[in-house]
Amino acid sequence: MPRPPRTEAQLTADPNITTGELQRLVGDSDEGEFGEPTMDDLAPVGEMTEDADLAQRRDVPAAQVAPQGAVEAQVDAGAEDAEPPADTGAEPPAEAAPDDEAPAEEADAASEAEEGNYRKLYETELSKLEAPEREALARSGEDPRLLALCFDALPAVIKGIFENQRSGPSHARLVARHHHTPQGLDVVMNRAEFLRDAQVQRYLLANTMIQEAQLKRILQPKRLLEIYKVTISREIPDRNRQKARLVMRSKWSATDAEERAALIFTTEGRCLNQLTGLPFDSKTVSMLCGKTYTSSLLVQNLARFGATPPPVLAHLLRQNLVRRQQMLKTVILQHPNCPADAKRRM
Structure with a gap:
């Protein structure tokens, strides 16, 4: 009488059966009883052989499996194409300061350098001309000589500059900053478009030759807070700050x-220390x-x-x-x- 076939568990537990015999017996048995062999049946974990690796890839179409040499060639080619970033020592663009954000000190230095060139032109060339010649040149000349004439000390020359159609805010700023006669400063202040210019006002307030009536003309339309800022500004000479305090005190009673x-x-x-003696209204x-x-x-x-x-x-x-x-x-x-x-x- 033939022996009944042993089960998979019985075959596995038999110490006399080698791994190869077990693989053969399992492969010859009914697949419905034992099923498809697994990797655990063929080799212990961590000891997969080269045959087992081939068994894993047996269902992959041959066209999709690249030879090992081709894969290594592709890896080497990719490594050659990928160049490491060059270390230039430069900072990233995001950290670089934009060109339009130059410090204000550099802009002021550039402006002073230009003014120095105009002053030098006046001192070396134009100042040697007679007063009538300078007046005529102021009425008909053009830059840079017209800008250089802004350093002239004669009010008549300053008047001639602003009779010239080529004059503009840049000339008014130079005169407001460097001219030292009240008559010449009046020439600038009599032009409403120049008097509204913030830089012209700043230079006029810092000019030591500005008169009290002229300073009041600049400050009177301003609010009390703006006048107070002038009274404490370090850019303004002490003499002009004192005048600004008088303007603020006079306007205190007239404002709302x-x-x-x-x-x-x-x-x-x-501000109260500048308002001593002035009362508060109801x-x-x-x-x-x-x-x-x-x-x-x-x-x-x-x-x-x-x-x-x-x-x-x-x-x-x-x-x-x-x-x-x-x-x-x-x-x-x-x-x-x-x-x-x-x-x-x-």
């Missing part, structure tokens, strides 16, 4: 309450009493200003900032205008 209150809050009260007081104060400096400046009215001091004492800081409270209570009832409550 909103602008006065805005000046006090924007400067945190720093509308300004009302606006100051309607604000919440969060700046210690503003509170201190108002508490030290001699003309601060009693309602404003009483309003300051009710602020949370003052209640938390005994020093601020003390300064306010020492003010001569502090209300007596507010002192009793404290």
Whole structure:
């Protein structure tokens, strides 16, 4: 009687059967019973042989399997084509500063260099001409001689420059910066398009020969805050800053309450030392009493200003900032205008 076929488990457990016999027996048996052989049946994990690798690729069409030599050739060709980036030592473009963002100092230096050339041209050539010749040249000449004549000290020559159709803002800026007679500066200021130019105004305010009436003509149309900036600007000579303070004091009484209150809050009260003796009108007081104060400096400046009215001091004492800081409270209570009832409550 023939022996029944042994199962796959029995064949695997038999120590007398080698791997080759097991492979043969499994291949000869019914596929429905044992199924397709797996890689675990053929070799242990990590010890796949070259035959097993071929078995893995047996279902891949031959056209899709490239010879090993061809694959290595493609890899070598790709390595040759891929060139490493050259190290030039330059910074990436994103970190490079754009050309239109040159420092302002360089622009000023370039402008001064050009002015130096015009001054040199005037001193070496044009200054040797007689005054009538320079006046005639100013009326009919052109750049660069017309720009060089802006350094002339005679108001008649300056007048002739602006009678010339070729004159423009660049000539007005040179005259405003370097001319030193009130009559010559008036020639520039009498042209409204030049007087509106910000650079012309800046140079006129920095000119030590500008007269008080001329300075007032520039500053009077401006807001109080802009005038205050002139009074503290380091570019403006002391003499002109003093004149600007007089203009600000004269305009304080003529301007509206909103602008006065805005000046006090924007400067945190720093402007008050230039307004000594000037009173607050009722509308300004009302606006100051309607604000919440969060700046210690503003509170201190108002508490030290001699003309601060009693309602404003009483309003300051009710602020949370003052209640938390005994020093601020003390300064306010020492003010001569502090209300007596507010002192009793404290």
